Amino acid sequence: MPLSSVKKSSAPSKVDRAAEIFSEYGDFIRAVIRYQVGNDAQADDLFQDFFVSLVSRPIPAGIQNIKSYLYRAITNDIVDAARRVEKCKTLMHKYGECLDYSINKSTPENALIKKEEINKMFKLIEGRLRHSEAQAIMFRFWNNFSIKEVAKKMHVNNRTVSRYISVGLRKARQFFNSKTR
Numbered sequence: 001m002p003l004s005s006v007k008k009s010s011a012p013s014k015v016d017r018a019a020e021i022f023s024e025y026g027d028f029i030r031a032v033i034r035y036q037v038g039n040d041a042q043a044d045d046l047f048q049d050f051f052v053s054l055v056s057r058p059i060p061a062g063i064q065n066i067k068s069y070l071y072r073a074i075t076n077d078i079v080d081a082a083r084r085v086e087k088c089k090t091l092m093h094k095y096g097e098c099l100d101y102s103i104n105k106s107t108p109e110n111a112l113i114k115k116e117e118i119n120k121m122f123k124l125i126e127g128r129l130r131h132s133e134a135q136a137i138m139f140r141f142w143n144n145f146s147i148k149e150v151a152k153k154m155h156v157n158n159r160t161v162s163r164y165i166s167v168g169l170r171k172a173r174q175f176f177n178s179k180t181r
Contacts, residue, residue: 018054025070032074045147048158050077125172133168136161 012020022029029050034043053073063069122142126134132154139150140161151161 014055014058017058018051021054021059021066021070022051025067028067029070029074032071033078036075036078041146041148044158046078046081048147048162049081050074051159052162053077124175125168128175129168129171132156133164133171136164137168137172140165 030043030047033046033050034040037043037046050073057073059066059069122138125137128134129137135154136150139145139153140147145153147158147161147165150165151158154161
């Protein structure tokens with residue numbers, strides 16, 4: 001049977017369902033996020049992350065008050081994002097203390113070697129990942145650009161940058177985990 005004669009599923013995909021929710025409740029979602037966060041750049045990142053969240057975890061059937069459900073889901077996502085940021089800050093602080101200790105207690109040559117090791121790690125990432133993934137990771141973590149700034153530099157939308165970073169970091173973790181075993 002030719003492919004053209006096969007009927008397509010009439011059920012909307014998860015992305016279509018999330019897009020419908022965003023087209024109907026997008027202003028509400030953005031207002032709740034902006035109110036709770038207060039920072040426009042962070043609100044834009046969370047707004048996009050919430051779309052991905054709705055794709056991966058669609059609204060269950062039978063929800064009677066969608067706005068109430070969305071409000072709770074947005075709040076949970078913001079709390080989760082804050083926890084991730086705090087965890088990252090804690091880890092970075094611990095790393096900074098370790099690095100500060102090692103720099104202050106070691107010779108300048110050893111500090112230079114550590115910096116060279118970090119540079120090598122980023123070079124390895126560049127060599128192992130697709131160009132777009134490596135570029136997004138470099139802009140985001142080496143240059144400390146926001147997702148919005150990376151998107152502007154790469155001439156793509158913010159969701160694409162988030163996907164590049166997510167996929168790239170997953171590949172890098174797999175690679176580095178296989179090297180340490």
